[in-house]
Amino acid sequence: MIYTWPSPAKINLFLYVTGIRSDGYHYIQSLFQFLNYGDTLKIIPNNTGNIELFFEKKLFLNSENIIIKAANLLKSKALNYKKTNCITLGAKIFLNKKIPIGSxxxxxxxxxxxxxxxxxxxxxxxxxxxxxAEFGLEIGSDIPAFVIGKTSIVEGIGEILHPIQRKEKWYLVVYPEIHILTKNIFSSFLLNSSNQKKSIQFLLKSPFKNDFENIVSNKFKKIKKLLSILSPYAPTRMTGTGSCVFAEFNDKLSAQKIFSLLPKNMQGFIAKSVNTSPLHHIFYEKNNHIFN
Structure with missing residues (x-):
């Protein structure tokens, strides 16, 4: 039997930069919150030794694609640790994309x-x-948080995780159809004395902010306008280095009401936050029997 696996979206409830390493990586403090919304992946293992990615029914062979890199990384680690004869390990991976790129x-x-x-x-x-999680950090600083799969305070360059429980809320997430490259935004960020690392207790009690919001909204007027439209109705922030903007609500009906006030051509969705990643909920709690 073939199963389709969730690949959930996240939002950064807050995001602060606290330093820069000599190699250019930035130290951060962020609160990662998973949503019950995202992409799905159908993964079929085989013994061909090939990793094949299919997107919109087309074969995608770019070795720099992060999905292909992740599969090849796992194969190489299995060889290094002599876990199995990884030479023959292969898979066909089918991606159903809902999360916008650069969002x-x-x-x-x-x-x-x-x-x-x-x-x-x-x-x-x-x-x-x-x-x-340690392997994933080699190809993407956000990957460890997704691997561990719990709402977490994220520190360092993404490798230090402090899982926490938060009241689950409803979020209206709006995509302004702007594709932002994270590395470009990080490269334009300037540290100052206010960017010192704070205690977790202090962060959770303080108003949540995103250090990149002013930089990005000043660069992209469409994002600034979106923030100004939503902020009178609910706590509103940009997630990550953009471009999506989210507004937080206590119930789904309130989120739907505000969504209905936005221009009809504006892309967005409403999703509930979850303290455990939808992938982990299915993989470890509901369907673990499928592998037995």
Missing amino acids: GLGGGSSNAATVLIVLNKLWKTKFTLQEL
Whole structure:
């Protein structure tokens, strides 16, 4: 039987930059919140030794694609750790894309994490979640959070996670049809004395903010306008380095009401936050019997 696996979106409830490493990576403090919305991946293992990605019914062979990189990374780690004869390990992966690229919702990192977790089981490579998270950091700083799969305070360059429980809310997420490259926004960020690392207790008690919001909204007037439209109705922020903007509500009806006030051609969705990633909920809690 073939199963389709969720690859959820995330939003950053807050995002602060606290330093820059000599290699250019930025230290951050962020609150990662998963949503019950995202892409899906159908993953079929085989013994061809080939990794094939299909998107919109077309074969996609770009070796730099993060899904293909994640699968090949897992194969190489299995060889290094002598887990199995990884030379013959292969898979066909079918991507159903709902998360916009360059939206700040973590679609690529989420896809990679789903591939690492599912193929680890299908290929019987038997790595722990912590090991998969460490591997994922080699190709994307957001991947460890998706691998661990819990609402978390994220620190360092993405490798330090502090899982927490939060009241689940409803979010109206609007995509202004702007594709933003994260590396371009990080490269334009300037540190100052206010960017020092704070305690988790302080962060959770303080008003949530995003250090990149002013930079991005000043560069893209459409994002600034979107923030001004939504902020009178609910707490509103940009996620990640953009471009999506989200507004937070206590119930679905309130989110739907505000969504109905937006221009009809504006792309967006309403989703509930979840403290456990939808992938982990299915993989570890509901359907673990499918591998037995």
